[in-house]
Amino acid sequence: MSNPRILILGPPGAGKGTQSVNLADTYGVEHITTGDALRANKDMDISDMDTEYDTPREYMEAGDLVPDAVVNAIVDEALSQADGFVLDGYPRNLEQAEELEGMTDLDVILSLDVSREELVDRLTGRRVCDDCGANYHVEFSPPEAEGVCDECGGDLIQREDDNEESVRNRLDVFDENTAPVIAHYEDHEGFVAIDGEQTPDEVWDDIENAVDEHAE
Structure with a gap:
């Protein structure tokens, strides 16, 4: 097939x-x-668009959330x-x-299914180098020396939003807002649920x- 149009869905930490x-x-x-x-x-x-600012840059520099209408317009432009x-x-x-649905027709909709507790383990186990930003995981991809970045020797830290309370809150937000999107697409002829708890290579084979x- 040539140039497939693919949507990939799934909670934070699903891959x-x-x-x-x-x-x-x-x-x-x-x-x-x-x-x-x-x-x-x-x-x-x-x-x-009758928005507070005249460019997305102004929202970003002010630290304000970009309105849905602006996000929609930007995604439409990128897809076009x-x-x-x-x-x-x-x-x-x-x-x-x-x-x-008004912007494009989708060929394939992939939904990565991962249990909540597996997602918590994945996200709370993530560590980031405080100096160079390299990513590790305490279980799946640990550094050679605990707490030390392989790349630059910097300290590995847990980001604030990767603590268990924050992770569970992010998953709650996903369940409330985005899980209904998955249900919305389940009747699409190109919808495929993928077992996201397999190894990355097995997940890729299914995808x-x-x-x-x-895809045509």
């Missing part, structure tokens, strides 16, 4: 980022995330420029899902089979 990179590399499509799309279009003129894509991190709610089956 969307890792598998999105695999999809982009294997099928030669754009990996589109809301964060990347915002950064790429931060100077987009939104003065006709992509010759095939894997969309990761959007839509986050049903309203955005409805907007997406590749799903794309090959459903």
Whole structure:
């Protein structure tokens, strides 16, 4: 198939980022995330949208949440420029899902299923180098020396939003806002649920089979 249009869904810690990179590399499509799309279009003129600021950059520099209407417009722009894509991190709610239907037709919708306790283990076990930003995991990808970055020798820390309380709160937010999006797509002919608790290679095998089956 050529230039498939893929949506990947799943909670924080499910492995969307890792598998999105695999999809982009294997099928030669754009990996589109809301964060990347915002950064790429931060100077987009939104003065006709009756928003507080005239560009996304002004929201970002002020530390304010970018309104859904602006995010929708930016994702629409990014998709219109992509010759095939894997969309990761959007839509986050049903309203955005409805907007997406007006932007493009999807070939494949991948939903990574991972149990809540497995997600908590994955996210609370993450460690980040305080100096260079390299990522580790206490169980799955530990450093050679505990608490020390292999790359630069810096201290490994647990980010504030990776403590158990914060992680469970993030998962609650996902359940409330984004889980209904998955239910929304379950009747789509290209929808495929993937067991995200397998090894990354096994997950990738299932994803590749799903794309090959459903994309033209």
